[in-house]
Amino acid sequence: MTEELEQESALVRLRRIxxxxxxxxxxxxxxxxxxxxxxxxxxxxxxxxxxxxxxxLHILQCSVDRLPDDLGPSSQDAEK
Incomplete structure (x- = not known):
């Protein structure tokens, strides 16, 4: 489960929260x-x-400061 969460993009995590x-x-x-x-x-x-x-920002209930710079998968995920 932890590995699955690590592979999720930032946007997926924010959506699911x-x-x-x-x-x-x-x-x-x-x-x-x-x-x-x-x-x-x-x-x-x-x-x-x-x-x-x-x-x-409104729908994700997220401030500009807390929004990740990249909403896609992490660069580590892309290398796998």
């Missing part, structure tokens, strides 16, 4: 579920408007 689905995040930001999925697996980096960025 708040019991949110990818769809709920996508709906809050006005984007597709596929886009959220791409962020979580590291296929794409978020390109958000200020409004979307604020919505992301």
């Amino acid at each position: 708040r019991n949110l689905t990818q769809k709920q995040v996508a709906d809050a930001l006005g984007i597709t579920v596929q886009t959220v999925s791409n962020w979580e697996v590291g296929r794409a980096e978020p390109k958000l408007t200020i409004r979307q960025f604020k919505a992301l």
